Amino acid sequence: MVKLLPAFYEQKDVLKVAKQLLGKLLVTEIDGIRTSGRITETEAYEGSTDKASHAWNNRRTARTEIIYASGGVAYVYLCYGIHHLFNVVTNAKDVPHAVLVRGLEPVEGIDHMLARCGKKRLDTTLSAGPGSLSKALGITTQLTGESLLGNKIWIEDAPLVKPSDIVAGTRVGVAYAGDHAYWPYRFSIRGNKWVSKGKGLAATGY
DNA sequence: CCGTCGATCTCCT
DNA sequence: GGAGATCGACGGG
Numbered sequence: 001m002v003k004l005l006p007a008f009y010e011q012k013d014v015l016k017v018a019k020q021l022l023g024k025l026l027v028t029e030i031d032g033i034r035t036s037g038r039i040t041e042t043e044a045y046e047g048s049t050d051k052a053s054h055a056w057n058n059r060r061t062a063r064t065e066i067i068y069a070s071g072g073v074a075y076v077y078l079c080y081g082i083h084h085l086f087n088v089v090t091n092a093k094d095v096p097h098a099v100l101v102r103g104l105e106p107v108e109g110i111d112h113m114l115a116r117c118g119k120k121r122l123d124t125t126l127s128a129g130p131g132s133l134s135k136a137l138g139i140t141t142q143l144t145g146e147s148l149l150g151n152k153i154w155i156e157d158a159p160l161v162k163p164s165d166i167v168a169g170t171r172v173g174v175a176y177a178g179d180h181a182y183w184p185y186r187f188s189i190r191g192n193k194w195v196s197k198g199k200g201l202a203a204t205g206y
Numbered sequence: 207c208c209g210t211c212g213a214t215c216t217c218c219t
Numbered sequence: 220g221g222a223g224a225t226c227g228a229c230g231g232g
Contacts, residue, residue: 043224052224054217063216081214083225100224131225141215173224198225 002157003149009071009090014097017071017090018044019166019187021099025107025156030138033112037127037137038158041103041188041195043171045087047096052177052185055096066145067096074153076134076144083131084140088148088155102172102186104133105194113137129196165190170200 004024011017019042027036045053047067054064054077066075067089075087075098091097104127106113113126113136127133134140139153148154168184175181181201188195 045224054224059217061217077224078215080223080225081216085224087224102224125227129225135226171224176223196225 004155004157006070006072006149009088009148010092011071012091012095014044014046014090014099015185017088017097018042018099018185019163020160021088021101021155022161022166022187022189023158025158026101026104026133026137026153027108027156028137028139028143028153029151033109033138035106035109035112035137036156037104037106037108037133038194039101039103039155040105040128040192041101041186043100043102043187044185045098045100046185047091047098050177050183051180052171052174052183053096053098055098058096064096067098068094069145071097072148074139074143074146074148076139076141078141079131084134085130086134086137086139086143100130101133102130102198103128103188103192103195104136105192106136124193128194129198161189172196172198172200175201 047055048058055067070093071090073089079085087098087100127136169186171186
């Protein structure tokens, strides 16, 4: 019921925010339709010092400019020309940190979510995976730059997931980032079936 | 169950 | 021109 506030999003430690977002309720209200789900999986992107981040080396483009905003806005971008991926912008203005939401357990408006995805049965393909959950919640690039304190998309508070129930791993699909691809910046709720099937890189002995 | 492939936008070379 | 923070369809085992 209570929306997360700027103080939450403006925290300096993006890893902490990524872990604290687990269990929270991501809500959209698009064209009068409210849909929501519990966040089950996140990935932290640590801005200018993270080769996997779109803002690596302080790179700025029209698309990524919004990552440099103060925490508490949406960064939605088109991946592979098809999928809309939703990120939470964090930290202070000009510190381009963000958290990618990769998995969601459906809570409200499940019939509407199924309709948006052209599905008849509820299963994990509805919202386990960053592209899938965006489609289910009606999130598109039109929402990029949208405040998370507004009335289109926001996140509601919920109890923290216990550290012992959080699984850390490597991020998915970022092999191009070299050694940074091995950073344990992916977090999920232990044993939750609404976590994406994507596999990070195997840990190495380095 | 698994591997392959196409979709087709943004950014980089 | 090529690759990417992905997904679903399709074919083979």
